[in-house]
Structure formats: structure tokens, C-alpha cells
Amino acid sequence: MSQPRIVAAVEIGTSKIAVLLGKLEGNTNLEIVGHSLSTSKGVKKGEIRDLRAVSDCVHSALGSAEGKSPQRIDEVYLALSGRHLEGNFNTGTATVSDAAGRVRQIDIDQARADAKRRELAEGRSYIHHIQNPFLLDGRPLRNPIEQEGRRLEVGYWSVHADTAQVRNCLRIIKGYGMDVSDMVISSVASGSVLVEAAEKDVGALVIDIGGGTTDWVLYRGGFIVRTGVIAVGGDHINNDLSAGLRTGPKSAEQIKVEYGRAYYESSDRNEKVWLFGDYTIGDREFPKAAVTRIIEARVTEIFEIIKAEIKKADFFNPSEIASGVVLTGGTARLEGLDQVAEKVLGVPVRFADFQPGLNPELRKPEYTPVIGLLDYALQGQEHAGNKRGGGLLGGLFDILGINRREDEF
Amino acid sequence: MDEVPQEDLALESQLRIKVIGLGGGGSNVLAGIDRTRYPQVEYSIVNTDSQALVQSPVDSKVLVGRSVTRGLGAGGDPEIGSQAIATDRAALEGLVAGADLLILVVGLGGGTGTVAAALLAELGTAAGAIVLTFATQPFTFEGSRRREVANAGLSELRGKVHGLVPVPNDLLLQETDESETALSAFAVADQWIGRGIHSICAMLFETGVINQDFGALRGLLQGLGGKTIFATGAATGGDYITNALRDLLDCPLLHTTERPKQLDRILVHLVAGPEMGLSKMQQLMTQIGSHFESNEEILFGAVIDPERTESLEVCLLAKVELESAARKASGGDTDRAREPMETEQGLGLEGFISTQKEKPPVHESKLSKKRKKAATDQDEFLFVDLEAQRGYFDQTDQNLYNNEDLDVPTYLRKGIKIKLK
Structure with a gap:
């Protein structure tokens, strides 16, 4: 059909900036033509703190990825994270207006509009309105059209962001001479590639523990029912180790990589490890238990918070997370993280698999959200062929049950 | 110390150091430290709770807000605390008068100490004293209300004193054995603060082999x-x-x-x-x-x-x-x-x-x-990047979840003891 487009998927993470260039051709053809993963500067806990530094990092990452590609970038998709992201569950209702009592499009539109009417506080903007199932007289339905009933209800998990943070992201991409075509929150982007449709139907929880944030998304009955961001990640483990072991952040990171385990075992008390291990002055020995206890406390807390958040929404029922938990993100490299997650959440846990056939260079958890973004871009393209108009993006998010409000950032 | 006429010694040295324990927490710390080592130092405690004052071994005691609390304490309510303190402003003014160095010791999170510290700090700086404050912060397990009160108190105090040393009680658990009681954890706080006070006194009252004086301390703390x-x-x-x-x-x-x-x-x-x-x-x-x-x-x-x-x-x-x-x-x-x-x-x-x-x-x-x-x-x-000079999360917003700052190491908040030996 149309000309091939080069879509750049970008995630500005706390520790890494991931850029993936995809060549989208026809309905289903996605070829990855460039990628770069570089160290991020000026981001803490998922939020931009030094615009200049972040900008430079992103531009050089985009430049390096584009350099490998035979074509220039046509569009940019952005993954969003950070503590500033929050969500509300809003419901909207409509009384079925047809005399015969059948649901028409106008009723659906009215219920949707009702659900999205909630105004946000100053300085906040909606990113997604993620649609949940319709209820027709209390009966859950995927598509209520032409169904008989009197009262139609629809719920949305609406994710909103700090406008200034989002505006900064857009400004950074603008500085590279591009506009952002769309934004998807990181957890949703990762989830879209890590769990299959069938798993989403029976319930799944995807947890991405990165450097500065932990992003999660809960699927139930095929819908995204909740998402969340906790501003805690691998940096916190480093900081905890640095405080507990009285050492600098660099050697804390080194110790985490070398001796770190997500849980404590009693044998750790007798095993000694060296702080630097290089016979330099100031090197000292301490029990491995110090390392594993510090890490265990932190990662346990992360999973406990997720559990509490899901409980708060009254969705915590292990049988409804039947396909279990999928762990991803840089911190998922930590030995035994799955065991701690399983212990706290009480559901089976697995580490994310990479798609078969994926370029070995892209087999890093940091690339997962941007792969998800390209997937979104592709599905949008696919849909564009048979849509009724109304713009590419509207269609893209309709098909996924996700709407983005047309806010001017 | 009782035999030594304190005033005489203090006059002789000309330099007047007053250490004031505020509220229940601050009074307890003062009770736990050796007050005889430098008799030139004037120790006193201020509380709204008359019973606590009576039981304290510290000699100089000031009961404030009798008309408000009838000597029964502020019950952990800073509102009552500030009403009580307000009624006895004059007594507190008298307490700080003439001090060159005012060391306030306060346990944050309660009703009396925090508000009293803020007022004494104001009075002290107005009277020209250098004010150094040791402020203990409640254990995380004491709940979010105390923590909120403590956090508010800490930020209020910060702008009013020359030096503010926060002592998070969560840290104290790290210093004690698991078998020990909470009391021995508090003893660690007494020990740290006591050492701090003694060290400052040693510096100011004794001529050292390498000598430092009050000017040095004032220069250090300045604004x-x-x-x-x-x-x-x-x-x-x-x-x-x-x-x-x-x-x-x-x-x-x-x-x-x-x-x-x-x-x-x-x-x-x-x-x-x-x-x-x-x-x-x-x-x-x-x-x-x-x-x-x-x-x-x-x-x-x-x-x-x-x-x-x-x-x-x-x-x-x-x-x-x-x-x-x-x-x-x-x-x-x-x-x-x-x-x-x-x-x-x-x-x-x-x-x-x-x-x-x-x-x-x-x-x-x-x-x-x-x-x-x-x-x-x-x-x-x-001109090194200021961000780089600070602790890792120093310049970021507090990461509050259920009133706990998630940036603070989990093991500290949960009281998990880390042994380095």
C-alpha cells in the first residue's frame, strides 16, 4: 500500500535511552533498521531533571540510530514513564434512547463522553483513556451494539501525566527536528509484546523494574484494568547498598552485579565478600548477608506496593491473574527476583522471553518498551487500510481500546 | 554535678553554653548523657508534662502551658503544644537569655518538643546566640501521623537554626543487637548526641593541642x-x-x-x-x-x-x-x-x-x-555541577508512599539490622 515509513520508537529512561528504528511497510511488515542503547543523564526516578543533559543524550541516541539506517526518520513514538503518571478509573453511563431498547452508536458515544468528562487539575493532561468492558444492565459486554438493555455503562482507566514533564519530552524530540506522533506509557508498550492475547484474557501482570521506576500493567478479561508507576528501581538498590555498606554508588552497583541476590539465605551470613576485591587501601570484607538482606528488603517492598495498589482497586485475586506475572526491565537481571515476586504476590512468575527470531543485539530488557511502541505503530498502519477515516491515530488507539485525548501539550 | 555552683563557672568562662532538652524525647536524651563532664554547661529541660519533668534527673526544669494542659502534656498534638508554649513565652525568653551557644535537643513527632524548639530557636537567634539543634525523627513503625508531624517540624526548624542535625531513629536499630530492647536503641541516640555535645564543649572549654575556638564554630555554622x-x-x-x-x-x-x-x-x-x-x-x-x-x-x-x-x-x-x-x-x-x-x-x-x-x-x-x-x-x-555534589536523590522530590519516603533505604525503615562484621 503506502510508502514504507521509518518510525523511531524512543524511551527516555532513568539509566538508559533506548531508540529503535522500524521500517513499516504494508500491513504487517516491520523491519528493524536501527537501534541504540545509551546511558541516560539528567533523569531521576523517571523524570527529567536536567533538560539540557537529557536532550543531548536523546539527540545523540537518535543520531546514532539514524546513522545506521538507510532512510531518514519519518515519525517518532515515545514511551512515557515516571512517578508523575497517575490513573483514575472513571465510569460513564447512558440510558438507551431507542424505543425498541437496543443499543445504538449514539448511546455508546454518550456513555464514553460521560466517562471522559472528568476534568483534571491544572497542570495535568490525559495520556490514555483505556476502555474497559461495557456493562449493559450490569452484564459485561465487549460490544453492546444492537444488544437489548436499558442502561449502558462504560469504564475507562484514564492515565494522566504532569503536563510540564510531557511537554519537556516533546520539546526534546522537537529539538531533533521531529514531532512526536504518539505516546504510550511504558508499561502498556512492554505488555503489548510480552503477553499474548489469550494470556490477557485469563489475566496477567507485567512488571518492568528499571533504573529509576517500576512500571506495571494488569490485564483482566483481555482489558488493561490498571497500570502503575512506582518511582523505585535499580538506583534505589544501589543507594540502599551504598548506605548500608558505607560505600560509593559505583562500588555499590558493582557489588549488586557481582554478589547481589534478591533474597537472603542463612548461609549468606558465613560467606564473606570483599568491597572492592582488588587489594586496594580501604578494601574490606563483610558478610554477603549484608548485601542480600538490603536487596531483599527493597525488592520485597516493590512487590508489596504493587500488591497493595492492585488490592486497593479490588482486583487482587490470584486466580484472576491466571497466566501469572512477567518480569522485565534491567533490574530483572537480579538473581532470584522471580522467587521474591512469587513469594509476595502468590502467583507464578516468569522472566520475559524475547521474541523468537529477534536480533541478538536487541535481546535486552531495555528494548522491550520500544519494541512494543513499534508494534503499536505497526498495528496502527494495519488498521489504517480499512478505517473509516478520522485520522490514523484515532484509529490506532480505537483498535487497542485506547484513546488519547487530543490535548495540546 | 550538684555540688558545683554552675553559675560561677559559667561566668568565669564568659562563654555561655546552654543545652535544652525539649518535650519528652529531648528530656530523655539529656537524662541519658553525662552532664557532669563540663559543669560550665547549663542543662535544662522544657515540657508540658509535669510528671515527666519531676521524674527527670536534669536539675533545671521549665513547665510550660500549665494553664492549657494543666501539666498533663500535649498528648502528641502540636496544636495544643503551640498553645501551651505561647502562654509561657517569657519564661522561655529568660531561658535562652545570655547564651552564646544554644544546643537544642528535641524528639520530633510529638506535641511539645517540635513547637518549643521552633520558638526557642527564634528567641535564641534573636538574642544573638548560635543555635545548634539535634532532632531525632520517629521510627517508621511509629506510624505515619508522627512522621508527618516530624517532617513538618523538621522543615520548619531548618530555616530557624544555624545547625540542624537530624537523627533518624530508624538508624538506631542498626546499632543495636536484635535481642536488645528499644531502650538500648535510644541509648545509642543519647550516646551520639552526648558525644557531639561533649566534643563541642571540649573544643570550646579546653585549650587543645590543636586548638579551635567559638569563632571557628560560629564560622562553621554561620547562616x-x-x-x-x-x-x-x-x-x-x-x-x-x-x-x-x-x-x-x-x-x-x-x-x-x-x-x-x-x-x-x-x-x-x-x-x-x-x-x-x-x-x-x-x-x-x-x-x-x-x-x-x-x-x-x-x-x-x-x-x-x-x-x-x-x-x-x-x-x-x-x-x-x-x-x-x-x-x-x-x-x-x-x-x-x-x-x-x-x-x-x-x-x-x-x-x-x-x-x-x-x-x-x-x-x-x-x-x-x-x-x-x-x-x-x-x-x-x-562550579562543579551542583547536582553532582549532592547525595543521589538529594535534589529530587520526596518519594512518598503511605507517608514513607521510598527513597530512604527500605532496610532502615523496616528496622532490618545489617551487620558489617
Whole structure:
């Protein structure tokens, strides 16, 4: 059909900036033509703190990825994270207006509009309105059209962001001479590639523990029912180790990589490890238990918070997370993280698999959200062929049950 | 201490130090420290709870707000606390009058201490005193309400005092064995704060082998606000010098998330036994110096205590000004002198002998040209990215979840003991 487009998927993470260039051709053809993963500067806990530094990092990452590609970038998709992201569950209702009592499009539109009417506080903007199932007289339905009933209800998990943070992201991409075509929150982007449709139907929880944030998304009955961001990640483990072991952040990171385990075992008390291990002055020995206890406390807390958040929404029922938990993100490299997650959440846990056939260079958890973004871009393209108009993006998010409000950032 | 007429000694020294314990927490700390070592220091406690006052071994007691609480305490309610305090403003004014150095000790999170500390700080600074505050923060397990009150109190106090040393109680659990009770955790706080107070007194009341005076302390703390870092270490016997250094560097107060990497001014003070020679002291100081980054030359002081053998106590007090003030203050200050008067007195025994009579001067002391130059040279490092000078999450917003700051290490908040040996 149309000309091939080069879509750049970008995630500005706390520790890494991931850029993936995809060549989208026809309905289903996605070829990855460039990628770069570089160290991020000026981001803490998922939020931009030094615009200049972040900008430079992103531009050089985009430049390096584009350099490998035979074509220039046509569009940019952005993954969003950070503590500033929050969500509300809003419901909207409509009384079925047809005399015969059948649901028409106008009723659906009215219920949707009702659900999205909630105004946000100053300085906040909606990113997604993620649609949940319709209820027709209390009966859950995927598509209520032409169904008989009197009262139609629809719920949305609406994710909103700090406008200034989002505006900064857009400004950074603008500085590279591009506009952002769309934004998807990181957890949703990762989830879209890590769990299959069938798993989403029976319930799944995807947890991405990165450097500065932990992003999660809960699927139930095929819908995204909740998402969340906790501003805690691998940096916190480093900081905890640095405080507990009285050492600098660099050697804390080194110790985490070398001796770190997500849980404590009693044998750790007798095993000694060296702080630097290089016979330099100031090197000292301490029990491995110090390392594993510090890490265990932190990662346990992360999973406990997720559990509490899901409980708060009254969705915590292990049988409804039947396909279990999928762990991803840089911190998922930590030995035994799955065991701690399983212990706290009480559901089976697995580490994310990479798609078969994926370029070995892209087999890093940091690339997962941007792969998800390209997937979104592709599905949008696919849909564009048979849509009724109304713009590419509207269609893209309709098909996924996700709407983005047309806010001017 | 009861036999010594305090007023007489205090008059003799001219320098008046008042240590005031506020509320239940602050009073308890004062009860737990040795108040006889420096009789020149005036200790008193202030509370709304008359029973607690009666039971306290501290001699000078001030009951405030009798008309509001009928002497029954503020019940942890800062509203009641501030009403109570307001009724006895005059008594508190009298309490701080004439002090050169006011050391406030307060347990944050309750009803009386926090508000009393804020008022005394105001009165003290208005009366021209340097105000240094040790403020303990409640254990995380004490719940979010106390924590909220404590956090609010801490930020209110920060702008009103010259030095504010927060002592998170969560840290104390790290210092005790699992089998020990909460009381022994509090004893650690008493010990730290007590050492801090004694160390300052030793510096001000004794002529050290390396002498520091009140001018040095005033120069260190200078303006209101900013961050104050305090740490202490001690060791006895064996390889006590190395061990004391290790103990200082391991002091949990140095390893809170709040600690900025680069400090503006640092003062290190030693109390050692007579067998510790000057050369060993210099060695130790060089080693300490290599562990801290400061915008100005680190000030060292050392006092010999003849009652110690192979025993060393080190205290570090440092200040970081708020960002905007940091550069200006550091730039201008190098001209003003707060340099140590290096009285080399052999092994330091003579230093002790001369201690009793000679009181250190209270004002500015000598300039050492060499040191001044070194300090000026450091100016060029001031323009290092400020963000990089701070602790990792220092410049970010608090990461609150259920009123707990998630940036603070989990093991500290949960009271999980980490053994390094």
C-alpha cells in the first residue's frame, strides 16, 4: 500500500535511552533498521531533571540510530514513564434512547463522553483513556451494539501525566527536528509484546523494574484494568547498598552485579565478600548477608506496593491473574527476583522471553518498551487500510481500546 | 554535678553554653548523657508534662502551658503544644537569655518538643546566640501521623537554626543487637548526641593541642538554614586510631540519603589519650581529610584527655549552605579567618596542664597565609555541577508512599539490622 515509513520508537529512561528504528511497510511488515542503547543523564526516578543533559543524550541516541539506517526518520513514538503518571478509573453511563431498547452508536458515544468528562487539575493532561468492558444492565459486554438493555455503562482507566514533564519530552524530540506522533506509557508498550492475547484474557501482570521506576500493567478479561508507576528501581538498590555498606554508588552497583541476590539465605551470613576485591587501601570484607538482606528488603517492598495498589482497586485475586506475572526491565537481571515476586504476590512468575527470531543485539530488557511502541505503530498502519477515516491515530488507539485525548501539550 | 555552683563557672568562662532538652524525647536524651563532664554547661529541660519533668534527673526544669494542659502534656498534638508554649513565652525568653551557644535537643513527632524548639530557636537567634539543634525523627513503625508531624517540624526548624542535625531513629536499630530492647536503641541516640555535645564543649572549654575556638564554630555554622552533617566515631585499645577512623566513616549518620557529597565547611575534633602524639594526630587528620570533599580547608581540633588510655573519640560537624548561598558564602568567607591556632605542645601533656586557666578567645583568630591560599585555590572547584555534589536523590522530590519516603533505604525503615562484621 503506502510508502514504507521509518518510525523511531524512543524511551527516555532513568539509566538508559533506548531508540529503535522500524521500517513499516504494508500491513504487517516491520523491519528493524536501527537501534541504540545509551546511558541516560539528567533523569531521576523517571523524570527529567536536567533538560539540557537529557536532550543531548536523546539527540545523540537518535543520531546514532539514524546513522545506521538507510532512510531518514519519518515519525517518532515515545514511551512515557515516571512517578508523575497517575490513573483514575472513571465510569460513564447512558440510558438507551431507542424505543425498541437496543443499543445504538449514539448511546455508546454518550456513555464514553460521560466517562471522559472528568476534568483534571491544572497542570495535568490525559495520556490514555483505556476502555474497559461495557456493562449493559450490569452484564459485561465487549460490544453492546444492537444488544437489548436499558442502561449502558462504560469504564475507562484514564492515565494522566504532569503536563510540564510531557511537554519537556516533546520539546526534546522537537529539538531533533521531529514531532512526536504518539505516546504510550511504558508499561502498556512492554505488555503489548510480552503477553499474548489469550494470556490477557485469563489475566496477567507485567512488571518492568528499571533504573529509576517500576512500571506495571494488569490485564483482566483481555482489558488493561490498571497500570502503575512506582518511582523505585535499580538506583534505589544501589543507594540502599551504598548506605548500608558505607560505600560509593559505583562500588555499590558493582557489588549488586557481582554478589547481589534478591533474597537472603542463612548461609549468606558465613560467606564473606570483599568491597572492592582488588587489594586496594580501604578494601574490606563483610558478610554477603549484608548485601542480600538490603536487596531483599527493597525488592520485597516493590512487590508489596504493587500488591497493595492492585488490592486497593479490588482486583487482587490470584486466580484472576491466571497466566501469572512477567518480569522485565534491567533490574530483572537480579538473581532470584522471580522467587521474591512469587513469594509476595502468590502467583507464578516468569522472566520475559524475547521474541523468537529477534536480533541478538536487541535481546535486552531495555528494548522491550520500544519494541512494543513499534508494534503499536505497526498495528496502527494495519488498521489504517480499512478505517473509516478520522485520522490514523484515532484509529490506532480505537483498535487497542485506547484513546488519547487530543490535548495540546 | 550538684555540688558545683554552675553559675560561677559559667561566668568565669564568659562563654555561655546552654543545652535544652525539649518535650519528652529531648528530656530523655539529656537524662541519658553525662552532664557532669563540663559543669560550665547549663542543662535544662522544657515540657508540658509535669510528671515527666519531676521524674527527670536534669536539675533545671521549665513547665510550660500549665494553664492549657494543666501539666498533663500535649498528648502528641502540636496544636495544643503551640498553645501551651505561647502562654509561657517569657519564661522561655529568660531561658535562652545570655547564651552564646544554644544546643537544642528535641524528639520530633510529638506535641511539645517540635513547637518549643521552633520558638526557642527564634528567641535564641534573636538574642544573638548560635543555635545548634539535634532532632531525632520517629521510627517508621511509629506510624505515619508522627512522621508527618516530624517532617513538618523538621522543615520548619531548618530555616530557624544555624545547625540542624537530624537523627533518624530508624538508624538506631542498626546499632543495636536484635535481642536488645528499644531502650538500648535510644541509648545509642543519647550516646551520639552526648558525644557531639561533649566534643563541642571540649573544643570550646579546653585549650587543645590543636586548638579551635567559638569563632571557628560560629564560622562553621554561620547562616540560618542549610544542611548540617554530624558524625562520630570512637575506639579503645589495640589499633584504636584506625578503628576510630573506621567507626567515624561507618557512622550511620553519614550515610543517610540526605548527605550531600560536597560539603562547604568541615570541622573535625578529636579527644585522645595522652599517648597519642601530634604526628599520629596529623596522620589521622590527613586520612580523614582524604575521605571528605570540602569547599574550604577542613578545620581540625584536638584535645588531650589524661583519663584516657589508647582511646580516641572523633566528631565531625559540617555544613552545606543552601545552593544559592553556597557560592557566595564560600567565596567571601575565605578572607575571614577561622584557622586553627596550631599550638604545638609536644605530646600534648603540657596542653592539658595549661588547660584549666587559659580560656580560648571567643572571637576571630589568626590567619595562616598558607592555608588561606589553599582555600582560595579551591574556589575553582565551586562550579562543579551542583547536582553532582549532592547525595543521589538529594535534589529530587520526596518519594512518598503511605507517608514513607521510598527513597530512604527500605532496610532502615523496616528496622532490618545489617551487620558489617
